[in-house]
Amino acid sequence: MSRVVAVHSFRGGTGKSNTTANVAVMAARRGLRVGVVDTDIQSPGIHVLFGIDQATIGRTLNDHLWGRCAITEAAVDVTAGLDPTLEGRVFLVPSSIDAGDIARVMHDGYDVALLHEGIRTLVDELRLDLLLLDTHPGLNEETLLSIAVSDTVVVVLRPDQQDYEGTSVTVSVARRLQVPHMLLVVNKTPAVFDHADVEERVRAAYDCEVAAVLPHSDDLMAYSSQGVFSLSRPDHPVAAMYDALAARIVG
Amino acid sequence: MSDPPAQLIVVDDDPINRRLLASYLEREGHAVATANDGRAGWELVRSRPFDVVLLDVLMPEMDGYQVLERIRGDEDLRHLPVIMISSVEDMQSVVRCIELGADDYLPKPFNPVLLRARIAAGLSRKRLHDLEREYLEQVEHVVTAASAVEAGTFAPDALDGVAGRDDALGTLARVFSHMAAEVQARERALKRQVQELRIEIDRTRADRQVEEITGTDAFRDLQRRAAELRSR
Numbered sequence: 347m348s349r350v351v352a353v354h355s356f357r358g359g360t361g362k363s364n365t366t367a368n369v370a371v372m373a374a375r376r377g378l379r380v381g382v383v384d385t386d387i388q389s390p391g392i393h394v395l396f397g398i399d400q401a402t403i404g405r406t407l408n409d410h411l412w413g414r415c416a417i418t419e420a421a422v423d424v425t426a427g428l429d430p431t432l433e434g435r436v437f438l439v440p441s442s443i444d445a446g447d448i449a450r451v452m453h454d455g456y457d458v459a460l461l462h463e464g465i466r467t468l469v470d471e472l473r474l475d476l477l478l479l480d481t482h483p484g485l486n487e488e489t490l491l492s493i494a495v496s497d498t499v500v501v502v503l504r505p506d507q508q509d510y511e512g513t514s515v516t517v518s519v520a521r522r523l524q525v526p527h528m529l530l531v532v533n534k535t536p537a538v539f540d541h542a543d544v545e546e547r548v549r550a551a552y553d554c555e556v557a558a559v560l561p562h563s564d565d566l567m568a569y570s571s572q573g574v575f576s577l578s579r580p581d582h583p584v585a586a587m588y589d590a591l592a593a594r595i596v597g
Numbered sequence: 598m599s600d601p602p603a604q605l606i607v608v609d610d611d612p613i614n615r616r617l618l619a620s621y622l623e624r625e626g627h628a629v630a631t632a633n634d635g636r637a638g639w640e641l642v643r644s645r646p647f648d649v650v651l652l653d654v655l656m657p658e659m660d661g662y663q664v665l666e667r668i669r670g671d672e673d674l675r676h677l678p679v680i681m682i683s684s685v686e687d688m689q690s691v692v693r694c695i696e697l698g699a700d701d702y703l704p705k706p707f708n709p710v711l712l713r714a715r716i717a718a719g720l721s722r723k724r725l726h727d728l729e730r731e732y733l734e735q736v737e738h739v740v741t742a743a744s745a746v747e748a749g750t751f752a753p754d755a756l757d758g759v760a761g762r763d764d765a766l767g768t769l770a771r772v773f774s775h776m777a778a779e780v781q782a783r784e785r786a787l788k789r790q791v792q793e794l795r796i797e798i799d800r801t802r803a804d805r806q807v808e809e810i811t812g813t814d815a816f817r818d819l820q821r822r823a824a825e826l827r828s829r
């Protein structure tokens with residue numbers, strides 16, 4: 347059975363999009379067919395990591411949610427642009443970056459059933475093994491919808507005081523939505539921290555499995571606006587961590 | 598700034614010879630102490646620091662050989678320059694003194710030019726030795742400081758004395774202190790950050806936020822529909 351995984355964080359800039367993109371690529375390297383939906387309708391961005399720009403964006407998630415097209419029409423196969431030698435595939439459903447479109451979704455909202463149906467359709471028609479939802483930070487209605495339709499929610503947090511409370515709220519809310527699986531990913535961990543210690547403390551604080559403790563990486567930060575780090579630096583230790591995270595998410 | 602006078606000691610049981618030697622050495626600018634037999638000489642040498650000892654060979658109580666033997670056998674005094682002065686001129690005695698570790702041997706009555714040269718040689722030996730000892734002591738300070746850094750007990754001013762030197766050891770001490778201070782600063786920063794890892798969550802406030810989000814009709818509706826969609 348395929349898995350729908352929402353990647354979330356309470357605050358923005360935590361690393362959701364980079365985590366999503368790297369996990370997608372590592373899963374595709376393992377031969378999986380992977381879909382990525384940018385449900386961060388308010389501030390879309392993951393398409394940049396997949397090498398898609400304004401000019402090449404055609405149909406979007408917005409079009410589907412407004413009943414203008416089938417969701418599969420908005421899905422772009424980005425595999426060849428990423429790395430033609432990937433064993434699996436990566437499909438992206440981008441979100442519109444048109445300001446008017448963004449305002450309209452914000453104003454009107456959309457139906458959870460449509461999102462859910464779109465996701466099921468994608469999984470079925472594209473025969474996906476894994477579908478990742480990149481989300482908007484915080485717990486607004488759109489984000490709650492993405493979490494509600496997922497089998498797994500991955501909550502990304504940074505090991506600093508500002509993130510702890512928001513993460514705790516997120517974890518509680520996701521539990522009330524009865525998301526079957528929940529994983530925590532600690533990102534941007536300063537080098538001075540002992541990763542095993544961080545893992546144990548975070549696990550204990552949220553009573554939740556920690557799927558990865560990723561370091562703060564200057565290499566990643568310097569590269570990330572240009573593409574998917576793990577593809578450009580497959581031998582980098584951080585790439586190995588994304589690979590392990592992908593394996594853990596896929597289960 | 599002129600150097601303080603050298604501290605000499607004349608040990609001789611012959612009062613005339615003793616006074617002659619002492620006054621000559623004082624005129625030469627040295628500070629001179631005297632002792633009138635071997636035992637008194639030994640006591641004095643042990644009681645305070647001297648730079649050169651002038652030692653008669655034949656004396657009552659304890660002779661020059663014995664005093665010399667004790668000096669050479671003493672941990673703190675073994676490097677003290679000793680010049681034997683005696684009317685005993687046989688080869689045997691000279692050989693014995695050298696074997697016991699005397700630095701020089703002068704016949705009585707003393708020749709002022711020769712005496713001056715030997716005192717000067719003794720003093721420079723002593724000064725070299727003092728420098729070497731001080732150097733080793735300061736090297737020891739640096740080594741101790743290294744252990745202190747390892748044990749986390751290094752005091753930032755521990756090497757101030759050594760760091761004042763204008764030689765390579767001084768440079769080593771300055772660089773070392775500087776690096777140790779940096780290591781300490783980094784460790785302090787690390788401790789601060791490790792404390793940041795303590796995860797403190799205000800549960801009451803978090804619970805209130807959860808209530809605000811989940812307490813609405815919209816959320817209950819979402820909950821219900823999500824459950825419904827999942828069960829399909």
Ligand SMILES: Nc1ncnc2c1ncn2[C@@H]1O[C@H](COP(=O)(O)OP(=O)(O)O)[C@@H](O)[C@H]1O
Nearest residue numbers: 358359360361362363364534561562563567570
């Ligand atoms: N492990 C990391 N180390 C260093 N920088 C990171 C790491 N993960 C993400 N970043 C940087 O943080 C910024 C935000 O990342 P992004 O993935 O866009 O976060 P989000 O989607 O949560 O807003 C980007 O500039 C990215 O390069």
Ligand SMILES: [Mg+2]
Nearest residue numbers: 362363386391
């Ligand atoms: Mg993002």
